[in-house]
Amino acid sequence: MKLLVDVGNTALKTATLAGDVITLVAETDIPWSEIQEVLIAQVGKGELLAPLIARAQQLAIPHYQAKTSATLGGLTCAYPQFENLGVDRWLTVVACYHLYPQQSCVILDCGTASKIDVLNKAGQHLGGWILPGLDMMISSLVSNTQKVFSDDTSLFLPELGTNTPNAVKNGALVATLGALEYYLSQSDDTPVIVCAGGYGELMQQHLARPSTYNDILVLQGLMYWRKYQQFA
Numbered sequence: 584m585k586l587l588v589d590v591g592n593t594a595l596k597t598a599t600l601a602g603d604v605i606t607l608v609a610e611t612d613i614p615w616s617e618i619q620e621v622l623i624a625q626v627g628k629g630e631l632l633a634p635l636i637a638r639a640q641q642l643a644i645p646h647y648q649a650k651t652s653a654t655l656g657g658l659t660c661a662y663p664q665f666e667n668l669g670v671d672r673w674l675t676v677v678a679c680y681h682l683y684p685q686q687s688c689v690i691l692d693c694g695t696a697s698k699i700d701v702l703n704k705a706g707q708h709l710g711g712w713i714l715p716g717l718d719m720m721i722s723s724l725v726s727n728t729q730k731v732f733s734d735d736t737s738l739f740l741p742e743l744g745t746n747t748p749n750a751v752k753n754g755a756l757v758a759t760l761g762a763l764e765y766y767l768s769q770s771d772d773t774p775v776i777v778c779a780g781g782y783g784e785l786m787q788q789h790l791a792r793p794s795t796y797n798d799i800l801v802l803q804g805l806m807y808w809r810k811y812q813q814f815a
Contacts, residue, residue, distance in 0.1 A: 584617045585809070586639075589801045590625040590632050591671070592695035594781075597635070598802050605802050610635070621646035622805050626671045649674060649808050656680075656811055661710040672698050674804025676708050678797075679777055681807045687774040689766065692800070693782035695719065697759050699766065701774070712762060717782055720755040741789050760789060767792065 585600040598607045599614065600622075608614075621639045625632060625648060639646045651673040653665045658680045662668045672692070679688040679702055688702040693716060700711035715723060721733050730747075737748040741757050744750030763776075763786075776794035778787040779801070787796040797803070 584614070584619060586613060586618045586621045586635075587802045587805050588621060588623045588625075588632065588635060589671075589805070590623065590627045592627045595627070595631040595635075596802065598799065600802075600806055603806065605799055605806065607799065615642060615644075618642075618644055620644060622809055623648045624670055624674050624801050624805050626669050645814070647809075647812070647814060649805055655808065657706045659707045661708040669698075671801055672700055672711065673708075674801045674808060675777075675779060676700055676702050676804070677807050678800050678804035679775070680706055682803065683775050683777075687772045688777055689763065689774045690777050690779065690800070691759075691763050691783065691786055691794075692779040693717065693759065693786050694780035697762075697780075697782075699763055701766065703772075712766075714759060714762060717752075717755045717759065720758065721751055724751060739785060739789075756785075756789065760786065763790070 587598045587600050587605065589596040597610055597613060598605050615638065621644055623646060636646060649670050651660060651665050651668045651670050653660050655677060658677060660668060675690045675692055679690055685704050687704050690700045692698045695716045697714040697716050698711060701709040703709055724731055725733055731751060732747055733751045734748040737752050739752045739756040741760060742753060744753045776792060777800065778794055778796045784796045787794050
């Protein structure tokens with residue numbers, strides 16, 4: 584059994600991997616006696632990860648951090664300087680390459696930041712966009728203006744706001760949805776649309792096009808990434 588660890592900018596997610604079955608598990612419930620190795624996808628702070636690394640080292644369990652590469656099997660990274668592509672983005676592309684073989688995909692991963700990445704049918708990552716996440720948009724707007732404010736009770740809705748919190752939250756939502764729609768309007772393809780991240784389900788609910796929500800996309804990418812690695 585393997586332990587999969589997704590270290591985001593604001594939270595850490597852990598899961599066990601037995602065969603090809605991924606099961607989310609709380610940190611306090613990790614079955615350490617059954618873990619043979621730890622696989623890590625890290626974009627967030629090391630403080631979140633340190634206790635898990637310490638525990639693995641204490642038990643002499645090897646741990647490996649995923650890294651972005653120019654290619655992975657038949658998959659190609661769009662970045663000439665591939666190391667500059669965040670490993671979380673890379674792993675979502677890796678996952679979709681295997682989950683939707685020979686299909687084009689657009690990935691909308693919405694967390695602290697919102698990321699859009701595009702994969703074509705030939706297994707080429709075409710690149711993407713990075714936007715402020717919904718909360719970051721709101722925080723930036725509120726902290727840099729005098730009379731604009733938000734609240735914790737208004738919903739995110741794709742409609743015109745009739746008060747300031749509505750206008751702020753709805754504006755953040757439609758700005759993100761609009762970026763995705765802009766790409767789709769310029770494309771002659773009909774890709775699979777995959778939503779992920781903390782706000783991924785919200786986005787999926789408000790998309791006018793067919794789409795799917797996947798809450799373990801990075802972890803799936805980590806599983807597939809491991810299949811290509813040879814460790815001593």
